[in-house]
Amino acid sequence: GTDTDEASNKSGNRVQKKTSFLGIGSGPLQVGHFIGALGVVLMAFVEYPGFPLTNLPSQLRGALQGGLATIYGINLVMAVIAALSAPGRNQPALLWGAKTFAVGGIAYDQLMQIPTPKELEERAKKEAEMNKLRGRGSRRSRM
DSSP, rough: OOOOOHHHHHHHTTTOOOBBBBBBBBHHHHHHHHHHHHHHHHHHOOOTTTTTTTTHHHHHHHHHHHHHHHHHHHHHHHHHHHHHGGGGTTTTHHHHHHHHHHHHHHHHHHHTTOOHHHHHHHHHHHHHHHHHHHOOOOOOOOH
């Protein structure tokens, strides 16, 4: 493409995408996890008699609240790590911190797949070397 290495890194172009999880890409997984988390928050904190998702026994509601506290405690630690790692990949720290807090490891893994400027330079050097080798091979075959 016509993008410079820095512009392609900011836009997310040239990101090497890992294989999906059970055939589901990271985008739908993130949306699904976020919607699921909203459902659990609803069950854990909203009490509305007659509505099956919110009409739960206190013990179950307490267990859901404890589970959410554990998960979002871990997500908070990962969000701080993501926010500190994002600028080194030319990415906005606040975006990746918030995204990692909301959906956890899925977002963090997505951030870690974005190459650093140093990795982009190394990749460009390797590609240039491969192109030189290909160019020499095609010249020899013509002779």
